[in-house]
Amino acid sequence: MTAGPLGKSRQDRPCATDFVIASRQCEIDDLSHLMRMGQLVAVISNLIHALQRERGASNVHLGSGGERFAAQLDDLRAASDELAQTFYGALNEVASRTIGVQSGARLFSRIAHAVHVLEGLAPLRARIRALDLAPDEAVRHYSAMVGSLLAVVFEAADAAMDPTISRLLVAMFNFMQGKELAGQERALGAAGFAQGEFDAAHAERLSDLIEGQERCFDIFAEFADADSQALWCAALGATDQAEVERLRRLACTGNLSALIRSESASAHISDHWFLLMTARIDAMKEVEDHLEDQLQALCVERLEQARLRLAEHESRIGALQQTDVAEPDALDKDAVEENGSFVVFCGPERYSSESLSPRLGRAIIEMVHDQSQRLQSMQDELDAAREALEERKVVERAKALLMKHRKLQEDDAHRLLRKMAMNQGKRLVDVARAVVSMADVLG
């Protein structure tokens, strides 16, 4: 809020309309921030896409003992670096313009973590080039980078105060998460096919990744608009889903002999898988880009609406100040009944409240009332959209507790939660909630 709004009262006593305007100005500030966050999310989405490709190609390289994708890796690394630079530039922009926003402390803490994790890219690449790393470990490191970037997106989604934008961000975050699981599937499969085998652990991991994607895309479908959903269906239709499912089945059952017999070498199958999955993931990226465009358009639209509303209110207040029809004062009984709370005439300071025009009073009552009703119904819608994010928080929290108290890896913690849910016939989030509420006992 600028110093402006309250400068208008000509006396010590401020007027209600000044604060209605200040409230609207806060909404505009929130929306401007959200728009900048949307731009940051778009930049992050591009960087993640590049890192996902680099991860997949690195795994083909590692899985083939350095035989394949040596040249491609250079290109992919250069592409990642360029997008990382764009990301760093965007961060500087965000840092200089983010002034005391909603959950700024958490946002910056997430960014700190992401920046920190990304500094590991150079040593990671050196070890990949030296073939000094198992494919699994390479995947884990790249995935941690992507995860730290997704955590920044999550924080942006969590801070949105506009319900429509919040719904879109929930859809987007889940889509990005689903795409990341698809990326991990590509990398894991690429290494497995290149090595010519999937052991039981890898087959189980692959199943987990496939199932996780479905969950994410379900939430996306629940929160996305019809347009984005249609685009997603079209994208799926354009990829060879049957072939994807065939290769998945063979990998998950661990029996590659049928495949290896019919193809000349495992290297070719690995390439085939990589290209197939890359087409799928690239199609996802198009949906993601569409979601980002929508987010920007929505922010622009909301900002315009908010600015128009503010201007309209300011001019209405200005016009009212010209009208000078003094009428005898009275307690406005209708307004008391309508609003369920006590309201009498209010006006600019040059009227005493004893000599306000009823018309003027009513106009201001409406303004005050509209704004608080609008914020309330926004809050209600927002609560609904937030639930999906809350559920993720609870699951993450439960996983962290299990990792700490049972010394589990993240994957295993997740698997344990899923088993508990299946055994108890409950939803994952309900089991997670029970774990979190047990935290005191565990601790």
Add this chain to the structure above:
Amino acid sequence: MTAGPLGKSRQDRPCATDFVIASRQCEIDDLSHLMRMGQLVAVISNLIHALQRERGASNVHLGSGGERFAAQLDDLRAASDELAQTFYGALNEVASRTIGVQSGARLFSRIAHAVHVLEGLAPLRARIRALDLAPDEAVRHYSAMVGSLLAVVFEAADAAMDPTISRLLVAMFNFMQGKELAGQERALGAAGFAQGEFDAAHAERLSDLIEGQERCFDIFAEFADADSQALWCAALGATDQAEVERLRRLACTGNLSALIRSESASAHISDHWFLLMTARIDAMKEVEDHLEDQLQALCVERLEQARLRLAEHESRIGALQQTDVAEPDALDKDAVEENGSFVVFCGPERYSSESLSPRLGRAIIEMVHDQSQRLQSMQDELDAAREALEERKVVERAKALLMKHRKLQEDDAHRLLRKMAMNQGKRLVDVARAVVSMADVLG
């Protein structure tokens, strides 16, 4: 956040520590805002106290047909006006310094409503002076003013990001709410005793007010520190609770004949009640003042801690930048295991990440990790404190829905919820939740 933190990176690529510092700076900004809100709450508390007195005396005046408290009213009105001026001054201060804070839009909307409602004070007083208003109606108008001010306090409590401060604000808000119900009890009783009778509706209302106070003070006791609780017990001990309960019983049973026979006139009993309840409410105000002092002290302490932490980190980073022990790079496996995520060395830009000292790397890892862990555990504690506020929101929302769809007054809506809860053997909040989730059906 000032433009400072990121100015330090000498290249395009920002360093994680810059964002750790930005995150801490955001916490400091949040705390500064919270401290200003605490000051506003103290000012509101004083204004509410004066309005409560004015309401009680107005009811004695109205109940006695203008015979009593004519002179006192002038003094009490002057006292309220002075505190209202202080409130307006504080609002101007808040408005000029509140820059895009957490839920600023809602805060300002609440303030707009409060400022608006307070403009009705002058016509209300005129009608009281003219005896042109039933005592009940006067109470309803004054209570709406106090309610609009409490809504501002609620918003302040809801925006607190520090769990200890949030707990204190929850305790405080509920204490203020309880005190307000005590104030309404004083006013209702003052009119009833002055008129010499309590009909069934007034007796029921009185019971509701007494029960409501108990609920509020229970929540206060749950969230307040031992000191404040002890002060509250001492305050209760210093007032004549037995006499309060005797008068309450007589009023609630509607049988005043015993009382009126033993005293010379109903006017004296009304005075007696007024003084007794005023002593009780003044004792509450002392507890409230103590809570406010505590809030200020806590904010000052937290701010000092946060500033010290920030300074300490800045000097640690400075010191680390002097240490120039280049060692061969390696992926930090311990850190990967400990944190469950990928972490490698990070440092100021003049080191490439390939040639960082492990000591430097580890120090920065710790900083990033500490900050995110601290924010996470703060969030967990905060969620617990927030639940009490969430429950109030749900109950308010359910009441609003019932008022709208069943055309009920607020009191009746509350009573309906309570009856539903009793009949179903459920907690009030659970019934409220069911009502809210039925909103779509009702609408």
